[in-house]
Amino acid sequence: MVAEVTDTTLTRTGSPLLYRVGTVLLLVFASSFSYGQSDNPGNSSRAWADSVYLSFENNRLDDPSRALGIFDSVLKVLAQYGDTCRMARVSSWRSHCFDKVGELDSAVVVAQKALKWFGPSCDSVVLMSIRVNMGNALLSLGEYAKVKKISEEGIAQWNETWAYSISRNGLYTNRAIAIANLGDLQGALEAFRDVLRNAQAEQIAQNEVDALSNLGAVFGVLSNNGTDALMLDSSAHYQELALQISKRLEDRAGVMLLYSNLSSLAYDRGRFRNALVYADSARSLAAVLKSRDMLSTAAALQAKCYRELRIWDSAYHYLEVHRAHKDTLLDEEKVKAITEMQEKYESEKKAKEILGLKAVNLESELEKVQVKRTRNIYLFSAIGVVGLAIALWARLRFVHRSRAAIQKEKDISEGLLHNILPEEVATELKAKGYADVKEFEQATILFTDFKGFTQLTEKLTAAQLVAEIDHCFKAFDGIMDTYDIEKIKTIGDAYMAAGGLPDTAHGHPLDVVRAALEMQAFMASYKAERAGQDRLFFEMRVGIHTGPVIAGIVGVKKFAYDIWGDTVNTASRMESSGEVGQVNISESTYELVKEVPELRFAPRGKVQAKGKGEMEMYFVAAA
Numbered sequence: 001m002v003a004e005v006t007d008t009t010l011t012r013t014g015s016p017l018l019y020r021v022g023t024v025l026l027l028v029f030a031s032s033f034s035y036g037q038s039d040n041p042g043n044s045s046r047a048w049a050d051s052v053y054l055s056f057e058n059n060r061l062d063d064p065s066r067a068l069g070i071f072d073s074v075l076k077v078l079a080q081y082g083d084t085c086r087m088a089r090v091s092s093w094r095s096h097c098f099d100k101v102g103e104l105d106s107a108v109v110v111a112q113k114a115l116k117w118f119g120p121s122c123d124s125v126v127l128m129s130i131r132v133n134m135g136n137a138l139l140s141l142g143e144y145a146k147v148k149k150i151s152e153e154g155i156a157q158w159n160e161t162w163a164y165s166i167s168r169n170g171l172y173t174n175r176a177i178a179i180a181n182l183g184d185l186q187g188a189l190e191a192f193r194d195v196l197r198n199a200q201a202e203q204i205a206q207n208e209v210d211a212l213s214n215l216g217a218v219f220g221v222l223s224n225n226g227t228d229a230l231m232l233d234s235s236a237h238y239q240e241l242a243l244q245i246s247k248r249l250e251d252r253a254g255v256m257l258l259y260s261n262l263s264s265l266a267y268d269r270g271r272f273r274n275a276l277v278y279a280d281s282a283r284s285l286a287a288v289l290k291s292r293d294m295l296s297t298a299a300a301l302q303a304k305c306y307r308e309l310r311i312w313d314s315a316y317h318y319l320e321v322h323r324a325h326k327d328t329l330l331d332e333e334k335v336k337a338i339t340e341m342q343e344k345y346e347s348e349k350k351a352k353e354i355l356g357l358k359a360v361n362l363e364s365e366l367e368k369v370q371v372k373r374t375r376n377i378y379l380f381s382a383i384g385v386v387g388l389a390i391a392l393w394a395r396l397r398f399v400h401r402s403r404a405a406i407q408k409e410k411d412i413s414e415g416l417l418h419n420i421l422p423e424e425v426a427t428e429l430k431a432k433g434y435a436d437v438k439e440f441e442q443a444t445i446l447f448t449d450f451k452g453f454t455q456l457t458e459k460l461t462a463a464q465l466v467a468e469i470d471h472c473f474k475a476f477d478g479i480m481d482t483y484d485i486e487k488i489k490t491i492g493d494a495y496m497a498a499g500g501l502p503d504t505a506h507g508h509p510l511d512v513v514r515a516a517l518e519m520q521a522f523m524a525s526y527k528a529e530r531a532g533q534d535r536l537f538f539e540m541r542v543g544i545h546t547g548p549v550i551a552g553i554v555g556v557k558k559f560a561y562d563i564w565g566d567t568v569n570t571a572s573r574m575e576s577s578g579e580v581g582q583v584n585i586s587e588s589t590y591e592l593v594k595e596v597p598e599l600r601f602a603p604r605g606k607v608q609a610k611g612k613g614e615m616e617m618y619f620v621a622a623a
Contacts (some may be wrong), residue, residue: 049077053086056093064097065611069566071097088117089126095133098564099140106564107137109437125165128154132170135178144178151175169207172198173214180218188218205245209254212242216261229269236265256285256294263301272305279305296325327454422486422502422561437552443500443563444512444546444589445571446485448476448519450538451580453493459536469493472538475522482518483511488563493538494575498563501551509546509592513599516542516583517622524581543574545586573609577617587616598623 052074056067071094078087091114098107111134118127131154135147154171162168176191192215199207216238223231239261246254263278279301286294299322306315450456450472457465473490480487480497484506488496497515499507523540530537547567553560570586578584584604585593593599600623606614 045077046081049074064100065569068094068097084117084119085122088114088122091117092130092133095137099137103564104137104140111137125162125167128167132167135174139174139177144181147174147178164202169198185218185222205249209242209245212238232265232269252285253289256282260294260297267305272308276302276305292325296322437550439550440501441548442546443498443549444509444544445568446497446512446516447543447571447575448495449541449575450493456536476519479515479518483515485512485515509589510596512544513593513620516544520581520583539580541575541578541580542583543571543578544589545571545574546589546592573612577607577609582619585618585620590618
């Protein structure tokens with residue numbers, strides 16, 4: 001198996017945040033806590049913000065989700081003092097964090113805000129950091145031509161007298177990855193050699209590892225599916241060099257990935273026993289790091305090697321190990337089928353919108369024809385009143401029918417647009433050609449997820465799977481309409497909705513809780529019906545959290561209304577920390593609905609939530 005030129009094999013470098021954080025990060029969080037307890041921030045708030053800023057300036061963070069909350073607080077303090085240069089830097093770091101947690105649209109939007117804050121008096125290296133983080137997000141979105149342009153602009157502006165900054169390496173690395181993904185592999189080799197030369201000149205070992213790994217990946221692709229032995233040898237050479245440095249740096253995750261790459265290369269070169277040694281090393285580190293993806297990949301490699309060596313019992317054993325790990329992962333092919341169907345549906349809606357525009361043009365042409373025909377009637381009135389009346393009556397019937405058809409198509413287009421966007425946003429978009437991004441001080445976010453979805457994908461055909469999800473999501477859509485809650489989107493088997501936006505008068509937290517209880521009631525009925533028919537069924541977790549969010553339209557193709565902010569992440573954690581058949585709510589939502597007599601609550605105490613630490617949670621049910 002040859003390493004592919006993707007974001008997983010081509011290592012990206014970000015801003016100065018990429019240095020490892022040790023005790024400094026603990027100091028930052030301690031400072032954050034102290035500021036949060038302060039009754040009168042005043043000058044102390046600025047001192048706190050400066051302290052946090054300097055702590056992150058030359059350090060690397062390991063928890064982007066948690067850092068986002070700190071950066072939000074820092075930005076508020078800096079805004080009070082009008083320190084736009086540092087606001088640009090912090091916004092650049094926030095973009096990096098959003099990219100790391102997978103919120104790519106937010107990463108791009110925040111990077112654009114960073115560019116807005118940057119001014120002539122700011123440190124030019126800050127601009128380079130923004131370019132790198134913008135490039136990182138665009139790489140994740142597959143916008144390779146834009147990444148190449150942004151990176152080359154930064155490289156051209158770089159001043160050789162500047163002190164070392166990891167942003168320079170980021171510009172060169174992002175440029176090389178973009179070139180590789182644009183199909184110019186020879187150009188990518190030269191670009192990664194530039195990265196390697198810079199890393200060696202600056203004596204930055206981690207940058208050197210990244211460059212060597214990426215050179216190995218490109219040579220692997222150039223091996224033409226493993227048929228070019230010389231290219232495979234070159235790939236292995238660079239991966240071995242990267243492995244030696246990674247061991248010296250004690251980078252266990254990097255060493256694990258390199259062992260896996262070298263195992264694949266050894267297999268392609270027919271060196272099956274060497275491949276087994278590398279794969280076993282990768283599995284050992286994966287067990288320590290709890291990387292289920294790598295455990296599955298390494299076991300699959302071992303099964304292939306034992307098969308080639310005709311050691312059948314070991315081949316079968318590791319194939320079973322591989323399947324056991326894979327069963328816990330999302331079945332990508334079936335989810336891809338669902339995504340393709342959703343995209344097809346969106347394309348059809350877009351086609352309807354275009355048809356509606358054509359209908360408007362047709363109506364205009366019909367009105368012109370009517371005016372012209374009326375002039376002709378008066379001009380040739382002597383021809384005969386009876387014949388003229390008949391012709392006019394026929395024409396009026398035609399116009400009436402045409403207008404009816406046009407109105408029908410317009411109604412369809414309007415309906416489709418309102419299915420894609422909230423009514424207020426759709427109206428703003430039609431009036432202005434764009435819709436403003438808005439902040440909401442209080443919104444209530446609801447997340448759902450089906451238990452055992454991965455296992456069911458193995459037992460249902462793609463058509464059956466889509467039909468079952470569609471059945472449930474249609475019911476959820478109806479419940480959202482009943483309570484005036486805005487459906488945001490679906491992601492695979494997850495459903496997301498929000499109350500309190502875009503119209504703050506609708507979707508009170510109580511309405512969202514009621515809707516969640518009704519959704520669980522529907523799922524209970526659905527389960528009983530499917531079980532009675534001896535059919536497979538879904539069970540569901542629901543999580544709810546209330547807090548501030550940002551909302552707006554993202555993208556220019558297949559645009560969608562979306563929301564961002566820590567509130568969204570917390571709501572997701574409420575769902576993942578909940579239980580099947582229950583509605584799990586956060587403390588902030590509980591405070592807003594606790595006095596409602598129709599509800600009863602079961603306090604869960606402090607529950608560990610991924611990326612959030614311990615949080616107060618409550619199960620809510622109808623009284």
